[in-house]
Amino acid sequence: MGNPQVAESAAVLRMLPSTDDLLMSSIAQKLMPEAGRKRLTSLARRAIEELRAEITSNISERGGREEIYSKESLLGAASKKLEDLWLSHRGSRLRAVINATGVVIHTNLGRAPLSTDAIRAIQNAAGYCTLEYDLATGSRGKRGESVENLLIEMTGAEAALVVNNCAAAAFVVLTVFAKGGAAIVSRGELVEIGGDFRIPDVLAQSGATLKEVGTTNRTKLSDYENAIGENTKVVMRVHPSNYKIVGFTEKPSLADLAELSHRQGVLLYEDAGSGALLDLGKFGLRDEPLVSRSIADGADIVTFSGDKLLGGSQAGIIVGRRNLIEQIRKHPLYRALRVDKLIYAALEATLESYLREDAEESIPVLRMLSLQKEELEIRMRDLVKRLRDSIGKTHTSTIEIIPGESVVGGGSAPAVRPETVLLAIAHPTMSCDELEMKLRSAETPVIARIENGRVLIDLRTVQAGEEDRLIEILVTALS
């Protein structure tokens, strides 16, 4: 009577542990303090359900062949599943990683790593703090005032304001000043910055019409002059951060654009992108507009990011003429885009480094960009020696130091490729994809790149304190 497989399946399923049994297992008890009873209970139900589905399909696929199930083996299998479910949940949390890619402003890895001072400042502001409190009078203070004052001091602008990111900054500027009118932009500057930030779309969203002038490679002052009409509210200059047009190119100077705009009674707004607060020419970054120079040249408003070359937290910084900045501050959109105390804390500490003139040592982005190939080579030789000592003489992976290039990243300076040295690793039996995956799956994940069948490690983006850990992880992955 009946199907023997169905009968067997029913018998096995009766031996599955209950949720309560599973929660009593030693693995569940070990996970309980970290996960909490409620979440572990729902994961335990899921583990048992998955096991039930597997057993049913195993038995029906296997046909008549025997497999021994016992209460104990099923509890063991369910516990293992529960642990895997929890580890996979935990692994999907925000994790600290070692960036061995050599991409300094790595958007996927959180752009600019913060300075020690900025990290300390975040910790300090995390509880109650003087965000909107004036200690001198014991009454309400002005949110963001100290950061704004630092920005004013550093850029020479009359006023400053901070919003969530540079995209938000551009959006609020265009909404407040160009809505219902036209904004003039050169065809060479209608860029997409990545992550869906496209200048024409931002303009459309802000309620302004776009008036394109010039050509992709050449736009003259007269092109702007001819385009300015009754309805024109803003002339917008965009720094095409992530690409570079070379060859037969022309664009008017910002000073000439300012003179023209002011003569015609329209605003000149520059979206500077990366926000260079000091001359980055010595790092080879000659094309980044210096914010103070843009202000001196007559831009009414300049916006830039806090977490690109500036090296601070994610933020959009707006500097410019006082009456304009105050108009933005009063707009309801500003309230929706304003930043949190932790951002002010990190920015304040970052800006203080610039004013103390130790930014090149204390701000990680600048420090990493200033590293010379020779310094990196010394660090790399030392690392390779320690790595070889740890894996032993009999190990047969190919471990070589080769010349290479790092990347600025973050959509900045695509043509600048700082010279570096790379550790190139090839394992005798493991594929490079497999090795890369092993590094990525380590307790502290190491993010590396692959090129020509080898895994590459660039120490430019590995912080000095991370090297011991990196060696340990490499040894484990290679052995």
Ligand SMILES: *Cc1c(COP(=O)(O)O)cnc(C)c1O
């Ligand atoms: C990066 C960039 C943006 C966007 O900045 P986020 O801070 O990422 O929002 C806008 N404009 C320019 C020119 C940029 O380079």
